[in-house]
Amino acid sequence: MESEEYPKQDFNTVNRYKHQATYDVETIHSTVNATPVLHVSFASPESPFPVVLPMIGQIGRYPGDESWSCYLHGYVSSRIMKLAFDSESEGMPICVAATKVDGYVLTLTPNSHNYNYRSAVLHGYAKIVDTDAEKLWAMELITNSVVPDRWANSRIPPDGAEMQSTRILKVKIMGASGKVREGVPNDERKDLKREDVLDSVWTGVLPIHESIDVPQPGPYNRVKTVPDHVAKFVKEANVKNKKYAMEAAHKPAPEKRKKKQED
Amino acid sequence: MESEEYPKQDFNTVNRYKHQATYDVETIHSTVNATPVLHVSFASPESPFPVVLPMIGQIGRYPGDESWSCYLHGYVSSRIMKLAFDSESEGMPICVAATKVDGYVLTLTPNSHNYNYRSAVLHGYAKIVDTDAEKLWAMELITNSVVPDRWANSRIPPDGAEMQSTRILKVKIMGASGKVREGVPNDERKDLKREDVLDSVWTGVLPIHESIDVPQPGPYNRVKTVPDHVAKFVKEANVKNKKYAMEAAHKPAPEKRKKKQED
Numbered sequence: 437m438e439s440e441e442y443p444k445q446d447f448n449t450v451n452r453y454k455h456q457a458t459y460d461v462e463t464i465h466s467t468v469n470a471t472p473v474l475h476v477s478f479a480s481p482e483s484p485f486p487v488v489l490p491m492i493g494q495i496g497r498y499p500g501d502e503s504w505s506c507y508l509h510g511y512v513s514s515r516i517m518k519l520a521f522d523s524e525s526e527g528m529p530i531c532v533a534a535t536k537v538d539g540y541v542l543t544l545t546p547n548s549h550n551y552n553y554r555s556a557v558l559h560g561y562a563k564i565v566d567t568d569a570e571k572l573w574a575m576e577l578i579t580n581s582v583v584p585d586r587w588a589n590s591r592i593p594p595d596g597a598e599m600q601s602t603r604i605l606k607v608k609i610m611g612a613s614g615k616v617r618e619g620v621p622n623d624e625r626k627d628l629k630r631e632d633v634l635d636s637v638w639t640g641v642l643p644i645h646e647s648i649d650v651p652q653p654g655p656y657n658r659v660k661t662v663p664d665h666v667a668k669f670v671k672e673a674n675v676k677n678k679k680y681a682m683e684a685a686h687k688p689a690p691e692k693r694k695k696k697q698e699d
Numbered sequence: 700m701e702s703e704e705y706p707k708q709d710f711n712t713v714n715r716y717k718h719q720a721t722y723d724v725e726t727i728h729s730t731v732n733a734t735p736v737l738h739v740s741f742a743s744p745e746s747p748f749p750v751v752l753p754m755i756g757q758i759g760r761y762p763g764d765e766s767w768s769c770y771l772h773g774y775v776s777s778r779i780m781k782l783a784f785d786s787e788s789e790g791m792p793i794c795v796a797a798t799k800v801d802g803y804v805l806t807l808t809p810n811s812h813n814y815n816y817r818s819a820v821l822h823g824y825a826k827i828v829d830t831d832a833e834k835l836w837a838m839e840l841i842t843n844s845v846v847p848d849r850w851a852n853s854r855i856p857p858d859g860a861e862m863q864s865t866r867i868l869k870v871k872i873m874g875a876s877g878k879v880r881e882g883v884p885n886d887e888r889k890d891l892k893r894e895d896v897l898d899s900v901w902t903g904v905l906p907i908h909e910s911i912d913v914p915q916p917g918p919y920n921r922v923k924t925v926p927d928h929v930a931k932f933v934k935e936a937n938v939k940n941k942k943y944a945m946e947a948a949h950k951p952a953p954e955k956r957k958k959k960q961e962d
Contacts, residue, residue: 472800472907473798473800473814473816475738475740475751475798477738477749477751478749479742479749484792485792485793485794485822485873486740486742486749486793487794488738488740488751488794490796490878492814529747529748529749530748530749531748531749531750531751532751533738533740533751533753535736535738535753537735537736537909540845540846540911542846542849542853542929543853543917544853544854545853545854545855545861546838546849546853546855546857547857547864547865549842549849549853551735551736551755553753555736555753559746559748576809579809583803583805583905586805586809586812587809589900589901590806590807590808590812590900591807591808591890591893591896591900592808592809594809594810598808602810610748615753620917621917621918623919628919630854633854634919635922636922637852637853637922638852638916638920638922638926638929639916639917639919639920639922640914640915640917640920640925641914641915642846642911642912642914642929642933643911643912643913643915644735644909644910644911644912645910645912646800646907646908646909646910647907647908647909647910647941648905648906648907649905649906649907649908649941649944649945651903651905652904652905652906652945652948652949653901653902653903654806654883654884654902654904655883655884656886656891656897656902657884657901657902657903658897659898659901659902663901666805666901666905670905678910678912681912682912682915685915686915
């Protein structure tokens, strides 16, 4: 049975702004799955600095697997792939990060300014997917995460050369945490008492969301009408994104609701 | 004088899809500066996994400094701040990553699908800003990077307690690289020869951009009209974001333009 929360461990416990922290599996997974680019970080033996690569990914459970994994497909992958191949043990230790900004929260004073946002971080061990069956399954999962049903509406299956050249990382999730801020502005009492400040500074939320604009056919496109799977996706994604940002802009401020617990 | 390109070094050289790589200072800085949340990665002595934190940041040059730095302000900062304080030498080695998605590029076959996007990665050493003058300068820089002129239009200056509780990281940039993909779809010759595929699969770009929705006044706002600095920002940001994504959707495909160089 699915656990509803990721356990708190040393490496994933949020130590500040605890009232915004979450270990809820659904919140964390949905943040990762709704983020078009994930930032994947790992140590490089050749450099003093960690490496971060932008990759496309999706959390899924392969039929027969006991737990969820994060599947990653990356454009700049030679280094990460090499490291994941070399590893003989459990895999390469990596961190996967996703953040969505839902609004700018403008308050009376710069120090109280905030974002409405959702962020998630996964820690785990990455290995290369080594069977064609699982690779194909993950390719379909990732393609359809960008545009639902796109897989079936394109030229499939991938041929031998395409299967050969595609590499998918599978991250066994060892821990995860998230942070969510939504709500109206919240200022400190000292500023809320000042009539001059209240009378002169506009406070509110600027809701922010991804917009998908009118589909632009490419130069060799012959299909005259934008197909249903694309049109439906564009429409639904825009409605959903806008709705989330607007609702977040009107919820009670979390700092107000939970400040007492933390103090 | 400003160097126009970051030098290629072992840790920042892009090894795959080289035709999309850039070391151009302006492209890299503008990508970082246009990204509302940066992902900051560093090694943690207590964990096998790297840490990634979402932070707000901006590249700037403090008066008197010889080179550009990246200033970071973070909500979850106790760990990173502790590490940056402990370090007696040049600072804590970190990696700062920024990615903006400008469109989904839908092609004939899943393997050729792509994003229009801009990404940038900075490698450098982070230290805590330790003078009030530079801290104040960086706070203004970062606040105004979210909404231009917001600093002067809010209750300033920060008081003693606010200065005390705010910590800013300054990253000395040791190297950087970026990747940019813009343009129409591009498929392989084998698919462009297939009439059945061309006749059945829609190809094109779905332009994607951040939209800032109508400003939503908060519960204790008394300023009846949305002030100019906010209204102007919302309008200009929306026009600029949309324009970039739409133009990117119509440029020639980079794979086509530069494939020969790489082969």
